[in-house]
Amino acid sequence: MTPDERRCVVTGLGVICAVGNNVEETWKSALNSVSGIHKTTSVDTNKCYADLAAEVKCDTLDEIDAPKEKDRVSKLCIKATKEALADAGLANFNDDQRVSVVIGSCVGGVLSIEQYHQHGRDVSEIAKMPIAAIASQVAETCEAGGIVTNVANACAAGTISIAVACDLIRAGKADVVIAGGADSFAAVPYSGFLSLHALDENGCSPFNRCNGITLGEGAGIVIVESYEHAQKRSAKQYCEILGSGVTSDANHITAPREDGVCLMEAISRAVKNSGIDKSDIGYVNAHGTGTGKNDNAEITAFKNFFGENNSNISVSSTKVLTGHCLGAAGAIEAVFSIKALTTDTVLPTFPYTKEQSAALKEKVGALDFVQNTARHKELKCVLSNNVAFGGTNAAIVFSKIPGEVAAQSAAGKKIAVTGLGIVSPLGNSKAAYLEAVKADKKPESPSVHSTIALEDYKELGVKMAFYRKLDNLGQLQTVSGMRALQDASFTVTDNNAKDIGIIVGTSEGGLGATYDFEELIAREGNSQGSAFKFPHTVYNAAGGYLSICSGIKGYGVTITTGPLSGLDSIGYSMNVIHDGQEKAMMATGTDENLPIITEFAQKLGVAANNVVAPYAENDGFVVGDGSVSIMLEEDSYAKSRGAKVYCYALGFGHGRKNVKFGKLAGSENALDKAIADALADAGITVSDIDAVCGFANGCKRIDDIEKGSLKRVFGEKLASMPLFEVKERTGEGRAGSAALAAAEAALLLSGELAGDKAYFVAANGSVASKKVDATGLKKILVISFAAGGSYSAVIFGK
Amino acid sequence: MDQAEVKSKLKAFFMSDLGVDGDVLQYDTELFGEEIGLDSVDSLEIISFVDSNFNVSMTGVGKEHFQSINTIAAYIEAHKA
Numbered sequence: 001m002t003p004d005e006r007r008c009v010v011t012g013l014g015v016i017c018a019v020g021n022n023v024e025e026t027w028k029s030a031l032n033s034v035s036g037i038h039k040t041t042s043v044d045t046n047k048c049y050a051d052l053a054a055e056v057k058c059d060t061l062d063e064i065d066a067p068k069e070k071d072r073v074s075k076l077c078i079k080a081t082k083e084a085l086a087d088a089g090l091a092n093f094n095d096d097q098r099v100s101v102v103i104g105s106c107v108g109g110v111l112s113i114e115q116y117h118q119h120g121r122d123v124s125e126i127a128k129m130p131i132a133a134i135a136s137q138v139a140e141t142c143e144a145g146g147i148v149t150n151v152a153n154a155c156a157a158g159t160i161s162i163a164v165a166c167d168l169i170r171a172g173k174a175d176v177v178i179a180g181g182a183d184s185f186a187a188v189p190y191s192g193f194l195s196l197h198a199l200d201e202n203g204c205s206p207f208n209r210c211n212g213i214t215l216g217e218g219a220g221i222v223i224v225e226s227y228e229h230a231q232k233r234s235a236k237q238y239c240e241i242l243g244s245g246v247t248s249d250a251n252h253i254t255a256p257r258e259d260g261v262c263l264m265e266a267i268s269r270a271v272k273n274s275g276i277d278k279s280d281i282g283y284v285n286a287h288g289t290g291t292g293k294n295d296n297a298e299i300t301a302f303k304n305f306f307g308e309n310n311s312n313i314s315v316s317s318t319k320v321l322t323g324h325c326l327g328a329a330g331a332i333e334a335v336f337s338i339k340a341l342t343t344d345t346v347l348p349t350f351p352y353t354k355e356q357s358a359a360l361k362e363k364v365g366a367l368d369f370v371q372n373t374a375r376h377k378e379l380k381c382v383l384s385n386n387v388a389f390g391g392t393n394a395a396i397v398f399s400k401i402p403g404e405v406a407a408q409s410a411a412g413k414k415i416a417v418t419g420l421g422i423v424s425p426l427g428n429s430k431a432a433y434l435e436a437v438k439a440d441k442k443p444e445s446p447s448v449h450s451t452i453a454l455e456d457y458k459e460l461g462v463k464m465a466f467y468r469k470l471d472n473l474g475q476l477q478t479v480s481g482m483r484a485l486q487d488a489s490f491t492v493t494d495n496n497a498k499d500i501g502i503i504v505g506t507s508e509g510g511l512g513a514t515y516d517f518e519e520l521i522a523r524e525g526n527s528q529g530s531a532f533k534f535p536h537t538v539y540n541a542a543g544g545y546l547s548i549c550s551g552i553k554g555y556g557v558t559i560t561t562g563p564l565s566g567l568d569s570i571g572y573s574m575n576v577i578h579d580g581q582e583k584a585m586m587a588t589g590t591d592e593n594l595p596i597i598t599e600f601a602q603k604l605g606v607a608a609n610n611v612v613a614p615y616a617e618n619d620g621f622v623v624g625d626g627s628v629s630i631m632l633e634e635d636s637y638a639k640s641r642g643a644k645v646y647c648y649a650l651g652f653g654h655g656r657k658n659v660k661f662g663k664l665a666g667s668e669n670a671l672d673k674a675i676a677d678a679l680a681d682a683g684i685t686v687s688d689i690d691a692v693c694g695f696a697n698g699c700k701r702i703d704d705i706e707k708g709s710l711k712r713v714f715g716e717k718l719a720s721m722p723l724f725e726v727k728e729r730t731g732e733g734r735a736g737s738a739a740l741a742a743a744e745a746a747l748l749l750s751g752e753l754a755g756d757k758a759y760f761v762a763a764n765g766s767v768a769s770k771k772v773d774a775t776g777l778k779k780i781l782v783i784s785f786a787a788g789g790s791y792s793a794v795i796f797g798k
Numbered sequence: 799m800d801q802a803e804v805k806s807k808l809k810a811f812f813m814s815d816l817g818v819d820g821d822v823l824q825y826d827t828e829l830f831g832e833e834i835g836l837d838s839v840d841s842l843e844i845i846s847f848v849d850s851n852f853n854v855s856m857t858g859v860g861k862e863h864f865q866s867i868n869t870i871a872a873y874i875e876a877h878k879a
Binding site: 195196197252253254255454463464465466467468469470528530531532535 | 815816817818819822832833834835837838839840842843846850
């Protein structure tokens with residue numbers, strides 16, 4: 001049986017979707033087979049071949065604190081969160097560091113992007129746009145002070161968020177996690193799916209007509225709690241959450257693999273990680289979008305995994321009720337799955353005529369595809385799976401029994417840094433970065449960006465048939481990721497493709513591409529969206545492209561929290577390896593500087609007018625970008641293939657003090673917490689740290705936070721502590737810079753970088769800089785921040 | 799619009815909208831082959847481009863007409879109003 005300290009239980013549920021504004025209403029609609037699909041009232045359908053959607057009808061969404069500061073997606077999410085917290089008997093957490101928020105989303109604040117573009121470019125819309133705003137604003141609402149992050153794996157994001165929540169609890173990083181997903185219906189996804197001819201003009205009909213999807217909107221929230229924490233407060237427990245599986249197709253940016261093998265691998269991992277037998281599963285809440293490609297791939301995967309003569313498995317898609325809610329889908333379906341499990345009910349896909357039922361039987365064999373009406377069935381375990389653009393597959397098991405969860409099986413193993421890929425405004429390789437440090441290069445203007453050249457693809461052997469599809473973010477990520485593999489001498493083969501995964505960290509992800517798409521459809525109409533450009537609007541497209549280019553088929557997640565996402569990708573990758581889920585992980589930080597990104601920074605008053613250096617006490621910073629990929633491997637795995645080791649990843653820590661999303665002031669002390677947390681994770685003390693790779697960028701408000709915290713943490717020692725500040729050369733590249741700071745630490749520890757210019761903060765607060773020799777540096781602390789009051793710290797050591 | 803103009807417009811579209819390198823794209827180059835690697839998503843874009851620029855619908859048209867710039871141009875020529 002799973003030991004108590006690794007058991008995760010569900011103690012609260014919340015939902016809002018087209019068939020109900022709470023769990024009770026929604027469940028009633030599900031039992032009565034009521035569809036929420038109607039003619040849309042919120043987007044322009046002129047010249048569009050399909051005009052249906054499953055929209056939320058709720059006039060109390062604004063009954064929250066500061067509604068004007070929040071996009072509809074955050075409002076939906078907060079509404080579901082409040083219900084779930086009340087259900088769990090929980091309320092305000094007073095910045096409790098043991099309470100986390102993990103929210104999945106696909107299009108985030110896309111309505112605010114539309115508003116900004118079409119109605120006066122109002123600065124107040126900017127902070128509402130990124131996906132990162134959602135979890136931060138949920139945390140702010142209930143003062144959750146733990147890890148606050150968003151999973152941006154498009155249509156699988158909701159499921160992965162719940163999986164990540166369990167991973168955090170099992171790694172001892174949280175006691176309670178508010179997990180789920182949210183997305184709102186908007187012109188961008190509507191036009192995008194129209195351009196792909198993926199909407200069914202008659203409403204989706206999963207596993208039946210399979211003619212396309214119908215978009216929905218909403219939010220689902222599951223309160224995931226450690227069993228011990230729930231027991232201690234005598235909380236009501238719905239069920240256990242057992243294992244999960246996340247894999248990548250490495251095949252196509254929008255279409256799932258026809259053979260469904262990587263989806264089957266995700267399901268297989270979920271069952272294996274749960275420590276149950278597949279015969280324990282009685283119901284599968286399928287992704288079942290209604291497209292032929294998805295539904296057939298799923299049927300193939302179910303037949304191959306469960307056996308086509310297996311009549312014990314009931315399967316259905318609940319998307320006829322809710323529409324396809326994208327990043328919220330997995331979360332809303334988790335609520336359906338948990339209700340199904342705890343009330344011993346299997347939900348139907350509907351409507352089916354007699355003829356259609358007969359045709360379905362031909363397709364699915366003995367598998368029990370539940371049709372038209374819900375019915376009673378004794379259930380022990382329920383599986384929910386979702387697939388997404390970018391080739392992501394995710395599956396998770398909800399259960400009445402504790403199972404035998406295989407988490408943290410490799411917790412004691414050392415993690416080696418074995419490869420670096422660096423793309424920055426200084427050039428697109430590690431060699432170019434080392435050269436730029438040597439030459440003491442600085443940004444050439446207050447807005448700089450990376451440029452991928454044909455030479456880069458040639459050197460990496462990437463063919464035109466592939467790279468022609470990439471948007472700018474995808475180019476940066478593909479080149480840095482392929483460079484990291486090359487640097488690590490890691491050849492992806494059929495044998496090891498599933499042993500390696502990718503976590504992309506990004507601050508704005510596909511925000512620029514989404515803005516680009518919004519410009520196109522505002523000009524040409526919703527019927528004129530681009531099927532070529534639409535996939536780039538999802539934040540995980542960049543990671544998906546890297547997976548396709550490299551052939552990496554293991555874990556594949558994109559997280560977005562702000563600049564610190566470039567460090568969190570390292571922290572979460574360490575957890576994936578410690579969990580025994582993968583032997584190797586590519587952790588990345590990637591952000592781009594398109595003209596619209598610089599425009600946002602200027603409007604927000606954080607873009608400097610001239611080139612400024614860290615600690616320049618300016619009002620703004622140089623806007624930059626970059627993508628840095630870092631290969632992490634279980635030490636024995638790295639050694640067995642003769643890999644060179646730069647250094648070891650020793651610890652990861654996090655701290656948060658809730659302030660409004662878009663702000664940092666008032667959260668300063670949370671950086672101290674993040675550093676203390678990372679030191680504890682590494683099992684070392686402040687005196688063991690020899691240097692810091694920081695996040696100072698020249699903007700006084702940001703730099704003072706770093707300076708103040710380091711002073712409190714290191715005391716007198718700070719005066720002799722070298723602070724390496726990579727933004728001096730690349731500008732503020734958000735997640736790209738955070739990962740670059742980690743790469744700088746690895747280069748210094750390995751000796752590849754013999755030294756670099758460092759800053760020193762004197763006791764009186766004055767700052768001076770001088771060149772520092774890297775010899776003698778044994779342990780380096782790397783730190784970063786995110787708007788809303790989150791901070792992360794990673795420690796690398798020799 | 800004569801055939802040469804149609805072909806040149808198509809080529810410009812492949813380069814600007816589908817990221818194809820002009821150096822390797824001749825009028826008879828196989829579009830869905832290994833080198834250019836167009837796929838189903840790209841064909842949606844081609845259909846949309848041909849529809850709005852030449853007023854010719856290629857929805858549901860057989861694969862053979864999408865083989866190269868030459869075959870697309872020939873289809874447009876044969877079906878233009």
